[in-house]
Amino acid sequence: MIIKPRVETEELIVLRYLNNRLKLSANELSYYLNLEKGFIGEISFDEWMKGVNQNWLILNDLLLENNNSIFQIDSLLFGLNKLLIFEIKNYEGDFYLEGERWYSSTNLEIKNPLHQLRKSESLLRSLLQKNGINLPIESYLIFVNPEFHLYNAIQNSPIIFPPQINRFMKKLNENTIPTTNKQINIAQKISSLHLNYSPFSRIPPYQYTDLQKGVFCKTCSSLTSQHNRNLLICQKCGEKETITSGILRTVAEFKTLFPTKQLETNIIHEWCKVIKSKKSIRRVLKENFTMVGHSGASHFL
Numbered sequence: 001m002i003i004k005p006r007v008e009t010e011e012l013i014v015l016r017y018l019n020n021r022l023k024l025s026a027n028e029l030s031y032y033l034n035l036e037k038g039f040i041g042e043i044s045f046d047e048w049m050k051g052v053n054q055n056w057l058i059l060n061d062l063l064l065e066n067n068n069s070i071f072q073i074d075s076l077l078f079g080l081n082k083l084l085i086f087e088i089k090n091y092e093g094d095f096y097l098e099g100e101r102w103y104s105s106t107n108l109e110i111k112n113p114l115h116q117l118r119k120s121e122s123l124l125r126s127l128l129q130k131n132g133i134n135l136p137i138e139s140y141l142i143f144v145n146p147e148f149h150l151y152n153a154i155q156n157s158p159i160i161f162p163p164q165i166n167r168f169m170k171k172l173n174e175n176t177i178p179t180t181n182k183q184i185n186i187a188q189k190i191s192s193l194h195l196n197y198s199p200f201s202r203i204p205p206y207q208y209t210d211l212q213k214g215v216f217c218k219t220c221s222s223l224t225s226q227h228n229r230n231l232l233i234c235q236k237c238g239e240k241e242t243i244t245s246g247i248l249r250t251v252a253e254f255k256t257l258f259p260t261k262q263l264e265t266n267i268i269h270e271w272c273k274v275i276k277s278k279k280s281i282r283r284v285l286k287e288n289f290t291m292v293g294h295s296g297a298s299h300f301l
């Protein structure tokens with residue numbers, strides 16, 4: 001049973017919008033693409049989790065604080081009177097171990113993910129104890145990408161490799177003890193400790209004037225153009241979308257990127273760029289938002 005679902009972070013959403021509308025630096029782009037890749041990995045983990053029975057309570061994407069340290073738990077399972085925490089990695093390609101050191105196929109040393117996992121486990125244990133929750137914790141590092149391989153891996157480490165995931169999930173399904181209300185309360189208590197603001201967020205500064213205007217294709221993120229009165233068409237993949245839907249998606253981007261700016265017909269007309277008629281913009285705003293003020297001075301909530 002999912003107690004806390006996984007949602008895309010504000011950081012990922014903003015970076016995705018900015019990537020269409022701004023030239024990100026090489027570092028920013030690589031950071032953004034890693035976030036996308038990580039999220040895809042988490043989604044594939046969630047797909048496996050759909051096969052796990054309801055006797056497990058699931059909390060995703062927990063951001064917690066203890067002893068002035070902020071730490072993240074990709075997924076936490078609660079059942080059989082214990083907590084399982086998962087660090088999910090979507091690494092691809094050949095990696096190797098030299099003692100405690102981890103290297104990618106290009107011989108670049110990467111952070112040892114087991115250190116991160118152990119640190120999270122210890123911070124979580126102490127945080128929960130402070131909140132009167134004393135439960136054993138098992139932690140796992142799970143690699144979800146079938147194209148991942150780790151040379152020199154040690155047996156009996158808390159690592160789950162792609163070919164082992166099915167067997168691991170089968171084992172979880174041996175849990176036949178239904179959850180109790182007491183357990184649900186504990187899971188909700190843990191969920192309530194989640195922080196909504198991430199200090200790790202790395203969104204570059206941006207300004208309205210610097211961003212490319214237009215409606216971007218919902219399938220391939222290329223610029224669309226107006227096909228006829230009612231339809232937009234993607235210049236790259238040919239995907240068609242109604243003008244109303246295109247405007248609404250683009251307004252949502254505007255509101256996410258500029259939460260304090262007012263929604264006005266003129267600015268949305270400029271922001272969407274490819275919609276020729278200002279009247280269409282005004283109609284869509286009127287139908288979907290509440291108009292405040294009159295004609296020339298109106299805006300929408």
Ligand SMILES: [Zn+2]
Binds near residue numbers: 218219220221238239
């Ligand atoms: Zn497209």
